[in-house]
Amino acid sequence: MTTETKPRLYDILAKAFTQEGVRTCFALLGDANMNWAARLGEQGCRMVYVRHEHCAVAAAMAYARKNRDVGVATVTCGPGVTQLITALPAAVRAHLSLVVFAGEAPLKSGWYNQEIDQAPLITATGAAYHRLHMPERMPVAVRDAFLQARRERRPVVIGVPFDLQGRPWEGSATLPKPSRELLPRPSPMPPHPDDVAGAAKLVAGAERVVVFAGLGAVEAGAGPACRALAAKTGGLLSTTLPARGLFHEDPFCIGISGSFTPEVGLEYLKEADLVIAVGCSLAYHAGGGGQLWPKAKMLQIDIDPVAVSQGQEVARHHLRADARLGVEALTAALPARSRSWRNDAMAARIRDSKPDSHVFDIAPGLLDPRDAVAALEKALPRDWEMVNSSGHCSWFFAQMPSRPQEKFLTIREFGAIGNGISFAMGVAAARPDRPVVLFDGDGSLMMHVQELETIKRHGMNVLVIVMNDGAYGSEVHKLRSEGMPEDGSVFGYCDFAGIARGFGLAGKTVKNLDDLPRLVAEFAAGGGAAVWDFHVSDKVVSPTIRRAHPQGAKK
């Protein structure tokens, strides 16, 4: 074989990704990744070409969460890599497995304008960085990156100098076994009988139990077991924000416990004397820093139980086990009880109460965001995928009790706005067979509004619902409560319907909520993508902000 006919390293690197089972890659090209990306596409991988590198990684995050697999993205060296510094910490904190193929500046040059020391930038985010500078080892190094991403559940960025990528491949045609085949496959961890006996004693002595589930419970398939435990204890059910909807069909589910707790949940949590946290890391916001259940002891059921989390002492009682096996064993060990906290009146209250009943003055022509969410909850089909973004409005969108967990994605551990549109693209790529509805704020959508073009170009079936209060709601409510000037937080109602049309999407300003059933039916029939702009009042303050800023709530 002459040098010209030999495969290049970028061919082999692309093959190594294909060998890893990569079928979707979110990409933005430059000199240092375009040959590799072109080859990966040729090998049958669907390439989603986005308009900002941040969005490539953010979309890969949602794809990874949705498919419980490794999300893959690619960026060029230097300025391509520096764009990732907000998405990567978000992926690290959400424990998402990603592999990012990044170019690196050529090694042969003494100077290159896009050169920057990429490793410390990436490792500062909590992601791993692998320099691939040894051609012979590259296929194995790609396999190892996937192994690490899967095992540690975090992003791994691999940097390959682009002059090396262009070299002829001198190595073997056989690629290493993919990471998936090498990973240990341990069976779910059963609990120790002594731990079960201790936990059963604690639970038997409690009067008002809340079974509180996180994503660990979702992943372990522990939903039905948690419901059975709550039923046997006569207690209630609740979830973290990302696990919301796990108990959507249970009449004794009081919704999210944390910053997004509905009114009725706040009331019952105050009375709880035992919270059984199942498969959740007890992050600060879960349980409102412990303030939501002041009387409760905490029993944690988890494969990796903790006493202190994010600066707080969280649980004194622990049962180490797989979420499902631990809950099942505990339920089996409990004696039947005759007394119960739950009753029919309670179920009726949970069903009939509004998430928030505070009354606000709303100017004519503007909507109450809570009414908009209630109308959307009614009008949107049950099998559509939902994505909640960030900002003040995400409190309202989280209150859609009929939506099951597997159809409602929330990733917000880093607290960044601007990710919603990328998450919607990631879900659309993972679930191309059904519409995806994004709930976003005007400020957040504006931050990466260019991706409307990606959605259009790739023919994604995405409906963007903008809760447009003409402001950075989170900021304006806090500034108002402190009597500070609102400059920088109020922008006015920009015309998202017009912006959508500019990108070739359908656009509507929704003024009358009674139109929703018709609009939804039209969207379902027509497919494609659209932006619906809901002009809402900036006077409606979420309960979380009212609690944190009680002065502002009175104004």
Ligand SMILES: Cc1ncc(C[n+]2csc(CCOP(=O)(O)OP(=O)(O)O)c2C)c(N)n1
């Ligand atoms: C990347 C980033 N920049 C700034 C912030 C601070 N911030 C938090 S919420 C918010 C406003 C979001 O506005 P919008 O999307 O309109 O939602 P709203 O709060 O108005 O409902 C801002 C600027 C942030 N969280 N992340």
Ligand SMILES: [Mg+2]
């Ligand atoms: Mg806003």
